[in-house]
Amino acid sequence: MARARKQVASINVVPLIDVMLVLLVVFMITAPFINPGQVELPGVGRTAATPSQPLEVMIKADGRIVLRDRAAGNAELPVAPDNLAVEVRRILAARPDQPVVIAADKSVRYEKVMHAMSVLQAAQVKKIGLLAKPE
Secondary structure, three states: OOOOOOOOOOOOOHHHHHHHHHHHHHHHHHHHHOOOOOOOOOOOOOOOOOOOOOEEEEEOOOOOEEEEEHHHOOEEEEEOHHHHHHHHHHHHOOOOOOOEEEEEOOOOOHHHHHHHHHHHHHOOOOOEEEOOOOO
16 A cells, blocks of 8 residues: 655745845945934924013023023123033022023034033022024
């Protein structure tokens, strides 16, 4: 009696693995060259009313910091970045509830604005805001 031969079905996956490794290498090489999308921050249609008589911390395009005290007649005082907290505390000693707003030039790096905000928070400023220009 002759025995019936059983057919063996098998799939060779080696070519599939080769193709997947080639694709992986291609994506790993091209990924650093792809530019991420630009972050489009939303514009401000209407700004909230600026608090009356705020203390403005202006960050100029070249990185200089200037304080403008609207309660004291808009006098501008240039400040070194290291002395920002000291000067703000000195001005707010007379008016502790005076709000402080940061007015940064649009070309200033975001990290400088955040650094100024963290310095103001460390100086125990209660009211901090960002000044925006309506569109």
